[in-house]
Amino acid sequence: MIFDHRTYDVIPGKLNDFLKVYEEKGFPLQRKYLGEPVGWYVSMDIGELNQVVHIWKYDDLSDRAAKRAQLAAEPGWGEYLKAALPLLQKMQNKIVSPAPFFKP
Structure with missing residues (x-):
């Protein structure tokens, strides 16, 4: 099992805009193709x-x-990216796995 941990820096003053676009256009598609997230947080x-x-x-x-290839092939995903990417300054992604002693 692996976890895809993503951190996005939103342009100051645009956080609510990003959250609205994501809730309406991104989140439904990610849930459809990727399943339920482990967590989704705002600083x-x-x-x-x-x-x-x-x-x-x-x-x-x-x-x-x-799963990400299926998501990328979804036409609505391109529409989401077109609306969301201009609101972001930076995207960081890392893949992590549980420590041997931890069973999620």
Whole structure:
């Protein structure tokens, strides 16, 4: 099992715009193709501001690649990206796996 941990830095003043676009156009498609996220979070007033963090679970890298290819082929995903990407400053992605002693 692997986890896709994503952190997006949103342009200051655009967080609510990004969240609206994502809720309406991105989240339904990701849930359809990727399943339910492990978590989806918004930064508060401590630490880095204007960030969203979301985590998705996959069986392995092949499972991730297959699901993300299906998502990318969805016409609505391109529409979402066209609306969302201009609201972002930076996107960071990392793949993590559970430590041997932790069973999620």
